[in-house]
Amino acid sequence: MNTETRILEAAAELLVDSPAGDISIRAVCEAARVGAPTLYRLFEDKDALLAAVVDHGFERYLASKRAATPSGDPVQDLRDGWDAHVAFALAQPACYKLMYSPALAGRPDAAREAHRMLTAVIERIAAAGRLAVPVERAASMVMAANVGLALSLLYRPDANADPALSDAVRDAVVTAVTTPETAPGPSASPATTLRTRLGQAPPPGFTPAETTLLREWLGRLETPTD
Secondary structure: OHHHHHHHHHOOOOOOOOOOOOOHHHHHHHHHHOOOOHHHHOOOOOOHHHHHHHHHHHHHHHHHHHHHOOOHHHHHHHHHHHHHHHHHHHHHHHHHHOOOOOOOOOHHHHHHHHHHHHHHHHHHHHHHHOOOOHHHHHHHHHHHHHHHHHHHHHHHHOOOOOOHHHHHHHHHHHHHHEEOOOOOOOOHHHHHHHHHHHHHOOOOOHHHHHHHHHHHHHHHHOOOOO
């Protein structure tokens, strides 16, 4: 185990044992058996260390999502992704709380990658003509609800003892952002569907400028103004 990994794992263990979810640089150095100059050569400051701890803790979770093969049903993939997110939060509460702590300056790379993965699933739903709202809004709605539910379970487990709560919230959110597969007629936004497909496969014969302009027009149609 190299020095950087030893520091990250020592910091992660201290976080698990910290009721306040905070750790000191001195405690990390003692646990990792390194001096402060060594730690600061690897991490600019405490915020950089904590962000690296989050990325380290989330790596196995994100690796499993990277390796997953998309199914033929992107809506079901969205549900499965929700369940995996909640399961990770419950399995790694200290790391998860830190990931979304307002005390953490900046945004860890893991948060950006998780959002990109979610957006990719929602873009597949849009390409299938089953997205009821713009891609960016759907991603924000799902992420906000998923994170909020997970944090609620972690911080208030006694008040959220209903084992079916996560499923109920998940299904409500999925219903809000998608359309039924058997819905009569094109109830999903045509602009959303076309804009997503345009990003996946630019139309032949269009110049890059024409493609960009078409995406801009479709984006305006997704969110019409009064």
